[in-house]
Amino acid sequence: MIQMTLIQIDNYGPWTVTPNPRNESDLQILQAELFADVQRQFAMKKGLVFFMRFDNMLAISNGLNKEDHLRIQRSIRNRYPITISMGIGTAKTPYEAQKLATRALQTKGGAQSEERKEILAIDSLVKPEDSFVQIAHIDINGVTESLTDIIPAFDTSFLVNRAQHYLMTKLIEKGALLFFIGGDNFMSPCNELSPKKLLQLLEEIDDEIDIALKAGVGRSDNAEDAAYMADLGLEEIREGNTDELIHVLEK
Ligand SMILES: Nc1nc2c(ncn2[C@@H]2O[C@H](COP(=O)(O)OP(=O)(O)O)[C@@H](O)[C@H]2O)c(=O)[nH]1
Ligand SMILES: [Mg+2]
Missing domain, CATH: 3.30.70.1230 (Nucleotide cyclase, GGDEF domain)
Structure with a gap:
């Protein structure tokens, strides 16, 4: 809960x-x-x-x-x-x-x-x-090299906003929330959402608007540890230790 x-x-x-x-x-x-x-x-x-x-x-x-x-x-x-x-x-x-x-x-x-x-x-x-908290830390792939360093700042921001809107629209149907946390990053409190379903949502968004996303998922009995586990999961993907778009860690 x-x-x-x-x-x-x-x-x-x-x-x-x-x-x-x-x-x-x-x-x-x-x-x-x-x-x-x-x-x-x-x-x-x-x-x-x-x-x-x-x-x-x-x-x-x-x-x-x-x-x-x-x-x-x-x-x-x-x-x-x-x-x-x-x-x-x-x-x-x-x-x-x-x-x-x-x-x-x-x-x-x-x-x-x-x-x-x-x-x-x-x-x-x-x-x-x-007490149980599941959080997904969702991130857009390669924003710095493909957008931040190339196109006008406002255009990058607009695109991040668009990704946010698509994510929110799909997640809310599953009882999950989504918040912008800065940069190209989002956090989704998502108890009850399976990693498989989350992966499907991310793939749908890539197909629909050509924005590639990845996510670390963390679970704990409190928000701080769940978010930290999600960060570590995302690091695993960023460092190339896994080929999956989603990595789940529990504490
Ligand atoms: N709030 C928050 N912002 C982050 C985090 N990681 C990265 N950022 C922001 O997101 C930007 C892009 O970082 P990242 O996704 O790692 O690089 P990319 O490979 O270019 O997409 C950074 O410049 C930061 O502004 C994080 O864990 N929390
Ligand atoms: Mg990124």
């Missing part, structure tokens, strides 16, 4: 324009610093946060209990001009877990409600003995 936490800035939309629109550069700094801050706090407990839309972030939070979440909320409130609410859900697939987390928070009030402040809405927490 995977546990996911939705982290949402309270009443952020109205705040960005009250009393007048705030400088976009300042908002970007706030969002980037909040992401780094929340990431550091989840990482202390082996969680992993994805920035998603910045005002809404999703974390794999296996290993974090109610008090851990409350402490993060308090710490943010003490140091930032905004507060954060959270919803927590647990399920067999990441898609289902974030759905439960979202629904729990939605029932406590809207993202732009003035009344809703620093809510912690818990649908479900994972039991230690049921």
